[in-house]
Amino acid sequence: MKYALVTGGSRGIGRAICLAIAKEGYSVLINYKSNEQAALDVKKQIEENGGSAELLPFDVANPQSIDEAILGWQNAHPDDYIAVLVNNAGIREDAVMVFMQDEQWNRVLRTNLDSFFYVTRRVLKGMITKRSGRIVNVASLSGLKGLAGQTNYSAAKAGLIGATKALAQEIGSRKITVNAVAPGFIATDMTQDLPEAELKKMIPLGRFGNPDEVADLVAFLVSDKAAYITGEVISINGGLYT
Numbered sequence: 038m039k040y041a042l043v044t045g046g047s048r049g050i051g052r053a054i055c056l057a058i059a060k061e062g063y064s065v066l067i068n069y070k071s072n073e074q075a076a077l078d079v080k081k082q083i084e085e086n087g088g089s090a091e092l093l094p095f096d097v098a099n100p101q102s103i104d105e106a107i108l109g110w111q112n113a114h115p116d117d118y119i120a121v122l123v124n125n126a127g128i129r130e131d132a133v134m135v136f137m138q139d140e141q142w143n144r145v146l147r148t149n150l151d152s153f154f155y156v157t158r159r160v161l162k163g164m165i166t167k168r169s170g171r172i173v174n175v176a177s178l179s180g181l182k183g184l185a186g187q188t189n190y191s192a193a194k195a196g197l198i199g200a201t202k203a204l205a206q207e208i209g210s211r212k213i214t215v216n217a218v219a220p221g222f223i224a225t226d227m228t229q230d231l232p233e234a235e236l237k238k239m240i241p242l243g244r245f246g247n248p249d250e251v252a253d254l255v256a257f258l259v260s261d262k263a264a265y266i267t268g269e270v271i272s273i274n275g276g277l278y279t
């Protein structure tokens with residue numbers, strides 16, 4: 038059995054990634070923080086499609102919670118390893134910098150960037166031993182371009198892009214690829230509060246993306262067809278910024 042861990046797999050883009058990767062034959066470890074029912078729904082849908090999945094709840098902003106869950110899974114599966122890791126869980130807490138509170142900065146950095154380090158570190162050993170693995174980090178247009186009101190989120194996603202490029206060079210010799218995707222506006226709970234009608238006017242393709250479109254890109258990056266792509270950041274944004 039080949040295993041894939043998707044953080045934040047219960048809703049939005051992560052949910053679509055879980056479904057797409059399961060179709061590629063991976064048994065999916067669906068991570069989430071609090072919304073168990075949504076995660077169970079994803080598991081049910083994967084199983085109805087003939088795939089396999091299990092829930093692996095932990096808080097990506099909490100290193101202890103990460104270690105307990107991932108080391109616990111590894112102890113229970115001594116002969117298996119996680120071959121695909123998608124670091125997708127993320128939050129935004131927008132505020133103009135002059136009014137941004139310590140916790141808004143820290144929560145966003147912990148959840149979107151520190152999580153990459155703490156989760157990936159635990160999963161890497163198995164990939165290095167097996168000399169095979171795929172890591173995809175879900176960054177953002179905000180990390181490439183910077184967006185007003187998002188100094189915290191832009192910093193976290195830009196950091197994630199830098200880490201993607203560094204790790205790709207570090208472990209390329211072990212046949213492990215590390216890439217990032219940088220979505221623009223995608224219709225999920227995260228973007229529900231945004232003025233979609235106004236924002237759409239700025240997007241050359243005239244609409245928000247949907248989670249399945251991002252998931253198809255991620256599924257390609259974890260497939261054998263993408264074996265020679267590493268250290269890349271692939272934008273998926275309807276032409277908003279390239």
Ligand code: NAP
Pocket residue numbers: 044045046047048049050051068069070071072073075095096097098125126127128148175176177178219220221222223224225226227228
């Ligand atoms: P979403 O609909 O709000 O879903 C977020 C997912 O992350 C949920 O499954 C949630 O789990 C999980 N999550 C949040 N905090 C967590 C934590 N501390 N530990 C574990 N899981 C946690 O968001 P989305 O729009 O799908 O975004 C997914 C990723 O894409 C994020 O990294 C985001 O920054 C990035 N992105 C999104 C857009 C966009 O336009 N939507 C654009 C660019 C980049 P629960 O269900 O338990 O809360």
